Amino acid sequence: MSRYKVLVDSSVWIQYFKKGKLPILDRLIEENLICVNELILTELIPILKKQQHYVAIDSLNSLELIPLKIDWELIREYQFMNLKNGINKVGIPDLMILQQAIEEKMTLYTLDKHFELMNEIYNFELVGKS
Numbered sequence: 001m002s003r004y005k006v007l008v009d010s011s012v013w014i015q016y017f018k019k020g021k022l023p024i025l026d027r028l029i030e031e032n033l034i035c036v037n038e039l040i041l042t043e044l045i046p047i048l049k050k051q052q053h054y055v056a057i058d059s060l061n062s063l064e065l066i067p068l069k070i071d072w073e074l075i076r077e078y079q080f081m082n083l084k085n086g087i088n089k090v091g092i093p094d095l096m097i098l099q100q101a102i103e104e105k106m107t108l109y110t111l112d113k114h115f116e117l118m119n120e121i122y123n124f125e126l127v128g129k130s
Contacts, residue, residue: 004033004105004107005035005064005066006028006034006035006108006127007034007035007037007040007101007106007108008025008028008034008035008036009040009097009108009109009111009115010044011112012025012110012111013040013044013060017048017053017056024109025109028109034063034064035063035064035106036063036064036066037065037067037068037100038065039093039096041060043093045060045061048060066106068096069100069103070096070099071099075092075095075099078095078099078122079092082121085117085120087114087117087121089114090114090118094112094114097110098122101124101125102124106125107125107126107127108124116128
């Protein structure tokens with residue numbers, strides 16, 4: 001795993017908030033290696049706010065925030081390549097996360113299986129199961 005920042009996907013945070021400790025995430029937190037983007041926060045914070053998990057919201061908001069620069073042409077190309085390779089039903093938000101991980105040369109920590117499939121095409125650094 002890279003010593004650089006690790007972009008932690010909402011799938012990991014959801015699991016973390018449901019079940020508690022995830023050894024990989026705990027280690028990344030201790031080493032101050034994690035970051036998020038506005039998309040990931042937007043996927044998480046509304047439900048946490050509805051459930052009144054304000055400590056979790058404060059913790060997420062204190063993480064390093066990496067600006068998301070969207071290249072729509074590249075995202076369309078990623079989706080085309082996914083479809084061409086039989087990878088279906090990848091949402092635009094995940095393509096945006098993919099683009100950021102690749103362009104910023106960040107490790108992506110996710111529990112979403114379609115990132116494993118896309119990794120076979122795009123070869124980015126990926127952390128999976130805890």
